Amino acid sequence: MLDALFKPRAVAIIGASTKELSIGNVILRNLQEYGYKGEIYPINPTAPDVRGVKAYKSLEEIPGEVDLAHIIIPAKLVPQAIEDCGKKGVKAVVINSAGFSEMGEEGARLQEAFLANARKYGVRVFGPNCQGIINTDPALKAYCNFTFTYPKPGSVSVVALSGGVGALLMQGLFDLDVGMRMYASNGNACDVSISEILRYWGDDAGCNAIVLYTEGFADPKEFLDVAREVAAKKPVLAMKAGRTEQGAKAASSHTGSLAGVDIATELIFEKTGILSFGDEEEMTRAAMAFATQPIPAGNRVGIITNTGGPAVIATDVLVAAGLDVPKLSEASIARLKATQFPQAALENPIDVVATAGGPQFRAALDVLLDEEGVDSIFMNFVTAPFTDTHAVAREIAAVSELGKKPIVCNFMTDLSQERYRITMRILKEGCVPCYANPTAAARALGALARYGRLKRREIGRPETCSGVDAAKARSVVERALKAGRAVLSATDVYTIFEAYGIPVAGWKVVEDAAGAVAAADAIGYPVVVKVDAESIDHKSDMGGVAVNLADAAAVRSAASGMQGRLGASGKIRFLVQKFLPGGRELIVGASASRGLGHLVMFGLGGIYVEALKDVAFKIAPVTRVEAREMLSSIKTSALLDGLRGGKGVDREKVIDLILRVSQLLTDLPMIQEMDLNPILAFEHAVYAVDGRIRI
Ligand code: ADP
Ligand code: MG
16 A cells, blocks of 8 residues: 555655755745645754744654655665654655665665665655655645646646656646646655556546556566556556667666666557557647547547648548548438538538637537547637637537547647637636647547557457477476576477477488488478587578478488588587478567566568568467467568468468467476577468577
8 A cells, every 4th residue: 555655644854954955945845835735844953944844853753643754865874764764653755865776786785775674664665766756636735756847636647767757747747737646756666666556546546547657667577467457447658768779778777677678568568458659748648638538439530620731631640540530421411511601521521611610610519429430529620710719619618528429629729819728728628638730639539549449459368278288398398407408409399399289390300311311201202401409500501401302312412411511510410301392481489578478479481570570579478369469460461361362371370379389488487589480381281390499
């Protein structure tokens, strides 16, 4: 429970300062000016009062109970301060001070020291190296933070590790006049994590939507579980930065929480139904729509406009965001004809023309509200000076308040004029999300629709594949582990594949050329001969793959050749395999992801992987729906179907293979990396013909 942190009844400020513009002073000023309803206890060894509030020399002297203490003193004094908090019965602390794990080893030791004290007394720690929290609840007004924006109460809560981004998001919402519920920026997050805050807000009835900024998670699995739970209850809008190599580096020096480009976080968002954004401004604008509007039941949007061009721009953006602008029904068109000016365009977009007033707008709005083929409403409203813009705004507001279908408004005007500010206020009071241009408004509606799709998407549960001999595969891996082998041999790999029902081409591993001929005779020609040695990764690059060998002589010569070229530096074996010409080459890969199990990858093999990086990732365990999405989400997906009379591949068998790989990874967590490259896919079958497993 984080009540002591987010709903403190009394706040102590350890390090309260009489010096204007110091953090120890600003924290107190914010509590005062924002109108905090609880008790404030400044702690200062010399001053009798701080900002007119009676100060105490120590926590001990405070007469009442303290829920939350700000700590704004030098890092080396913090462990003792936490000890004092523990003794006083303080339940949570916000450590604004810096100089801990973000500052190298000595700082990390101090962090460990104060954490040990906090655990001893059950004190929860927020931060260190952080801003703090805000709770806008009018009954509390807890501004336990040193920033400067005073948000108005509302339903959107914001969490960001980074104080700078947190403040930016808060200010962004404020500028859009969107009310905020709670705010949290927890810096090093050594104890209270984003996941825990998210869970707490998931249960907060006053919170309609959560906005989250992160650069990665210390415990991604914890976040995955919490995100799934919370995203099922309310919209979570998130942005993950550090998408580029350089960005990731900036993030790791920032909070020290992570290094390397991390695609896992985005995959967690996708898997759990969190709406991901690449742009902080777009995210706050979307939050404005989520704060008041219902989620569209489908992708079909009706557009009402009183000016032509902006409707064209909006249509493009809406369609790019996955919405449809469908034709209206005959009945709707007839109703429009009866209510609109003769110059009006009675289709979708409905152009009510610039002279339209309240009645024309309302009639068009009513048509879209009743039209079964439309799930949401997009408005372009330019304040034509010859119309009663207040009347128009009142109609739009009234429709928004019905809450029947989501509505967003591109409101094009001059806000330096009093008259239009009033028009704007009417819209805002009706909870209409207003944007200053068609693109911004269309993107916000696009986000609502994208969220609707996420909500309707049932990803299902991971399945248990039939015909799996997990014990056999496990024993192969354990034998290799015992022998200290990190890369499995061909025999190991194909034995594991077979144990999991992953279809492979007929194969045999042999010691020499004579053995290869005998194996080829047994498998049946034509065959492929490949070198099998732990030290050789890319066999064909080394001349270690000979395909389409038609007879014994060809097999003998290929194997002897490899023996001569590759066998000098150490023992090699040979894999003899059925030659399977004409398949489409696919790749399925997997890698262990820190704290999260495995990521599974799918793509077309060969140049498509290397040149286009055209692959899709999912977090294991992969469900059937997700496996299907992997096939359809790659750019070259059309190549899986027959193009120009060519034959397609058996998608269901590919999906089944991905599910088997996923189960294998879940059962054998010691696998670090795995590649099936290529998988040869045919119209009615698929076969893995090359596999690599590193444990
Ligand atoms: P490596 O990836 O180590 O170079 P592979 O076993 O993947 O070796 O073989 C290289 C290429 O040879 C494959 O990408 C595929 O084009 C072809 N090939 C390999 N095995 C077969 C096979 N059994 N049938 C048909 N083609 C194959
Ligand atoms: Mg290969």
